[in-house]
Amino acid sequence: MHLSHFLLFTPLVSAIWPLPRTLTTGTSTLWISRNVAVKYGSAGASISSSFPASPNISSQAGPPTGADIVHTALLRANNALFKTNFVPWMLHPRGSVFEPGADDGSGPQVTELCLQLPGDTAAALSTPPPPDADESYNLTLTVDGTVTIAAQTALGLSHGLSSLTQLFYSHSSSGGVYTPLAPVTIVDGPVFPHRGLNLDLSRSYFPKEDLYRVLDALSLVKMNRFHLHITDSQSWPLVIPSLPDLAAKGATRPDWVYTPEDLAAVQDYGARRGVMVYLETDMPGHTASIYQAYPELVAAYDVRPNWDTYAAEPPSGTLKLNSSKVEAFLDTLFADLLPRVKPWTSIYHTGGDEVNEKAYGLDDSVKSSDKSVLQPLMQKFVDGLHKRVRGAGLTPVVWEEMLLVWNLTLGPDVIVQAWQGETAVAAITAAGHKALVGSSTVWYLDCGHGQWLSFTPQTSAQFYPYADYCSPRHNWKVIYAHDPLAHIPADQHHLVQGGEVHLWAEQTDRQNLDTMLWPRAAAAAEVLWAGAKDELGQNRSQVEAAPRLAEVRERLVAGGVRAEPVQMVWCLRERGCVL
Ligand SMILES: *[C@@H]1O[C@H](CO)[C@@H](O)[C@H](O)[C@H]1NC(C)=O
Numbered sequence: 001m002h003l004s005h006f007l008l009f010t011p012l013v014s015a016i017w018p019l020p021r022t023l024t025t026g027t028s029t030l031w032i033s034r035n036v037a038v039k040y041g042s043a044g045a046s047i048s049s050s051f052p053a054s055p056n057i058s059s060q061a062g063p064p065t066g067a068d069i070v071h072t073a074l075l076r077a078n079n080a081l082f083k084t085n086f087v088p089w090m091l092h093p094r095g096s097v098f099e100p101g102a103d104d105g106s107g108p109q110v111t112e113l114c115l116q117l118p119g120d121t122a123a124a125l126s127t128p129p130p131p132d133a134d135e136s137y138n139l140t141l142t143v144d145g146t147v148t149i150a151a152q153t154a155l156g157l158s159h160g161l162s163s164l165t166q167l168f169y170s171h172s173s174s175g176g177v178y179t180p181l182a183p184v185t186i187v188d189g190p191v192f193p194h195r196g197l198n199l200d201l202s203r204s205y206f207p208k209e210d211l212y213r214v215l216d217a218l219s220l221v222k223m224n225r226f227h228l229h230i231t232d233s234q235s236w237p238l239v240i241p242s243l244p245d246l247a248a249k250g251a252t253r254p255d256w257v258y259t260p261e262d263l264a265a266v267q268d269y270g271a272r273r274g275v276m277v278y279l280e281t282d283m284p285g286h287t288a289s290i291y292q293a294y295p296e297l298v299a300a301y302d303v304r305p306n307w308d309t310y311a312a313e314p315p316s317g318t319l320k321l322n323s324s325k326v327e328a329f330l331d332t333l334f335a336d337l338l339p340r341v342k343p344w345t346s347i348y349h350t351g352g353d354e355v356n357e358k359a360y361g362l363d364d365s366v367k368s369s370d371k372s373v374l375q376p377l378m379q380k381f382v383d384g385l386h387k388r389v390r391g392a393g394l395t396p397v398v399w400e401e402m403l404l405v406w407n408l409t410l411g412p413d414v415i416v417q418a419w420q421g422e423t424a425v426a427a428i429t430a431a432g433h434k435a436l437v438g439s440s441t442v443w444y445l446d447c448g449h450g451q452w453l454s455f456t457p458q459t460s461a462q463f464y465p466y467a468d469y470c471s472p473r474h475n476w477k478v479i480y481a482h483d484p485l486a487h488i489p490a491d492q493h494h495l496v497q498g499g500e501v502h503l504w505a506e507q508t509d510r511q512n513l514d515t516m517l518w519p520r521a522a523a524a525a526e527v528l529w530a531g532a533k534d535e536l537g538q539n540r541s542q543v544e545a546a547p548r549l550a551e552v553r554e555r556l557v558a559g560g561v562r563a564e565p566v567q568m569v570w571c572l573r574e575r576g577c578v579l
């Protein structure tokens with residue numbers, strides 16, 4: 001008989017995803033109820049209320065204050081603990097006693113939840129945390145029932161509450177909520193400041209309810225940036241009130257749009273969950289959708305049949321590179337948009353990937369595909385974009401080609417986002433720029449679904465079996481094995497701000513959004529929070545990670561996210577699927 005059949009009530013040793021910097025747990029059981037008292041501030045100066053109430057919430061419009069963030073985190077913890085928790089039977093061996101005896105109300109209880117910030121808590125929570133706010137926290141849970149979460153900012157408290165909920169489970173018969181792990185000590189904080197997801201909102205439309213669900217999941221795994229690739233050649237769903245035809249004519253459907261109110265709502269929803277939502281309007285390439293409203297601004301629009309001479313994807317089309325009408329359009333666009341997004345973000349992505357020089361041979365403002373002619377025009381174009389972005393108080397982000405292919409001189413503030421292969425990040429940091437990792441070879445979530453192009457009977461054989469350019473699918477282990485600091489000299493590590501996983505939406509819509517994102521995006525979340533190496537400098541172990549990832553997957557599913565399974569149940573129960 002298997003040893004596990006004799007084990008009585010064997011708690012899991014570590015449940016939290018992403019892995020905290022240090023975590024120690026015990027084996028005592030504590031129950032928690034909605035009546036737990038919440039206290040703010042350090043001992044003696046505390047303000048009490050009962051869970052999930054919070055310090056005073058601001059009613060003002062604009063970015064949430066620290067108090068709003070803590071309030072949201074408490075509401076979410078309340079939900080996660082008492083409404084969407086789960087019975088962890090599948091994480092324990094068959095036949096084992098996996099939970100304590102039913103709660104009769106006499107077992108030890110969590111009595112107090114103390115949230116601490118340095119100095120005057122009320123003052124510290126009265127303003128929005130700055131974009132580079134410290135996200136670290138410490139959590140202790142004593143056997144006599146006191147939880148203390150100490151942090152430097154509201155964001156740290158929010159992360160601490162997210163970790164707290166991951167220590168608790170639903171009881172199968174009493175319905176009570178318990179942790180089998182007391183006492184607990186956690187000292188935690190992120191390795192990288194930028195931990196993000198890039199979602200393509202042009203190739204497919206995702207209503208804001210979908211984006212809210214994504215934001216809840218990002219926040220659970222402590223990701224803090226949501227990059228909206230909100231315009232591209234296929235659709236311009238971004239409503240610009242001063243240019244009403246842009247979305248009215250440029251969106252896939254007139255009702256598949258994001259109004260200023262939608263955008264503010266999504267940004268605000270993210271900010272309350274510690275996630276900065278920021279926009280990318282990709283330029284000058286990837287702009288064919290502008291043609292629908294402003295044909296005079298776009299060159300090489302929808303060339304057929306040889307679209308691939310002029311663009312990476314149909315329809316071809318690029319903003320003219322030497323046009324005063326384009327500049328006037330950009331003035332209007334950014335004067336409308338940037339002040340609206342600014343309250344919730346510190347960065348703005350101006351795009352710059354896959355610019356095709358041949359398209360400018362068809363551009364009547366240039367009539368040349370000669371790089372030596374185009375390069376100074378591109379410099380001027382991007383300087384203009386970045387001047388507008390900085391003028392609105394935002395920091396520009398660009399795709400790697402602007403630096404590595406077009407050799408542009410970029411300001412030292414500019415963050416350069418890599419996507420093509422492992423050497424790009426090293427080239428960016430070698431040039432002294434801040435970099436974001438997320439190569440298509442490892443961190444693209446769309447790869448491996450096969451070609452979305454259809455091939456004629458004449459060309460079909462040469463493309464069989466129709467693998468896409470970044471095939472195969474990058475499974476969670478590939479994502480998990482990627483070290484953002486690989487190949488980067490130690491004196492340039494500080495330039496690696498973090499990274500993003502990317503979901504380009506040619507083959508994703510509302511129906512499969514969740515399964516395309518989760519749990520694979522969470523694998524990147526742990527790399528970016530905890531680093532790719534363990535405390536001994538070794539690659540992190542899949543054997544250790546798999547059950548924890550499977551557990552956070554159960555929490556995502558319980559919260560309404562249709563995340564894919566990590567392993568079959570037998571593997572989770574018996575921990576036997578190891579080679
Ligand atoms: C909330 O408001 C009350 C009354 O205005 C005040 O006494 C208390 O200090 C405030 N608490 C926080 C945390 O801001």
Ligand SMILES: *[C@@H]1O[C@H](CO)[C@@H](O)[C@H](O)[C@H]1NC(C)=O
Nearest residue numbers: 136137138150151152156187
């Ligand atoms: C957490 O504890 C560590 C070690 O005791 C300490 O250095 C750090 O300042 C604490 N962090 C917070 C956010 O309180």
Ligand SMILES: *[C@@H]1O[C@H](CO)[C@@H](O)[C@H](O)[C@H]1NC(C)=O
Nearest residue numbers: 322323365366367368373377
């Ligand atoms: C850019 O446009 C200006 C004004 O129309 C024109 O004088 C100039 O020759 C153009 N530059 C190039 C490189 O085509």
Ligand SMILES: *[C@@H]1O[C@H](CO)[C@@H](O)[C@H](O)[C@H]1NC(C)=O
Nearest residue numbers: 371372374375404405406407
């Ligand atoms: C950028 O520099 C590289 C290396 O010197 C060169 O091969 C490339 O043509 C340049 N690109 C442009 C657009 O000038």
Ligand SMILES: *[C@@H]1O[C@H](CO)[C@@H](O)[C@H](O)[C@H]1NC(C)=O
Nearest residue numbers: 480481482483486538539540
């Ligand atoms: C650690 O991971 C890296 C990147 O995935 C890989 O190249 C390397 O071989 C691994 N090291 C060991 C000791 O397995």
